[in-house]
Amino acid sequence: MAPIRVVVADDNPVVRSGLVALLEARGEAEVVGEAGDGKHAIELAERLKPDLVLLDVRMPLVDGVTAAQVLSKLTRVLMLTYTDDPEVVRSAVRNGASGYLVHGTFTADALAAAVRDTAGGTGNPLSPAAVSALMAAVQEPRPATGGDTARSGDHARFGLSAREAEVMDLIARGLTNRAIAAELFLVEKTVKNHVNRIFSKMSVDNRATAIARWLGTAVGDR
Known part of the structure; x- marks a missing residue:
């Protein structure tokens, strides 16, 4: 089976390189592009047509929540961020993000499963903080x-x-x-x-x- 083609977008180069290494070490994903801001992420998605974009929230030029609105029309988007603010979570989901994971709340295996499920359209992974934010909105x-x-x-x-x-x-x-x-x-x-x-x-x-x-x-x- 062909690897999942992924674009990783995060303005922190250390976090970005760590994600790239983690994804490619498992052999299930191929990182075809890296971006340090939302504008570049959109450009890469338009050109490379990846299966999935891993997207941080707080980035220069175009933030992740705004970028998700464009990217979700091109491919699947999985938010991967330190931001657990409930309104940010809700806005990202409204803008088309297929999942929302908060750093520090998932294992390497859980991330790999989230990438597979999101890219394949079989799941919508949410960290506990994201579930709480969505439930609060419902309630x-x-x-x-x-x-x-x-x-x-x-x-x-x-x-x-x-x-x-x-x-x-x-x-x-x-x-x-x-x-x-x-x-x-x-x-x-x-x-x-x-x-x-x-x-x-x-x-x-x-x-x-x-x-x-x-x-x-x-x-x-x-």
């Missing part, structure tokens, strides 16, 4: 709407059924299909069917983008 109090449930406007907006909205809430909390099935006393295949319909109705193709759209409603599209 923020909303104005009363004459007795309607807090989610009634949300699922109406996207055309979701009440059950699909319930599943989407659990997706936003970071639960896997298996965990959702256990939570709702459903078989996993039924949950998968619900997820596929949710993605179709919300015009998204992965969990991170679905969460971004859902949270955009939940926090007032700010």
Whole structure:
């Protein structure tokens, strides 16, 4: 199997070289480009067409959150940063990042798995701080709407059924299909069917983008 083609973007050359060495030592990824700022990362992605961009948040010229909005239209983006500010996490996900990992909260094996899953479109890795940020957004109090449930406007907006909205809430909390099935006393295949319909109705193709759209409603599209 061909290695995953990766661009690493981080303004700290020590961190950047460490990531490059770590990824290439495992033989699963080939780092095809390195960038020290978001502008260069975008240029590299446009030219090299990588499978994945590992993207820091705080960088000169164009920051990672802003760059993610452009990069996510070109390839998959995995935020890899020391920044665990909840609003930054939410903004990155809204801008199309497929995952968000905070340095110091994952092992080398977990990073390798995150790279595989994100590049392959089979997972949306989130560090605990990122999960907390997204859950906090879901749980923020909303104005009363004459007795309607807090989610009634949300699922109406996207055309979701009440059950699909319930599943989407659990997706936003970071639960896997298996965990959702256990939570709702459903078989996993039924949950998968619900997820596929949710993605179709919300015009998204992965969990991170679905969460971004859902949270955009939940926090007032700010």
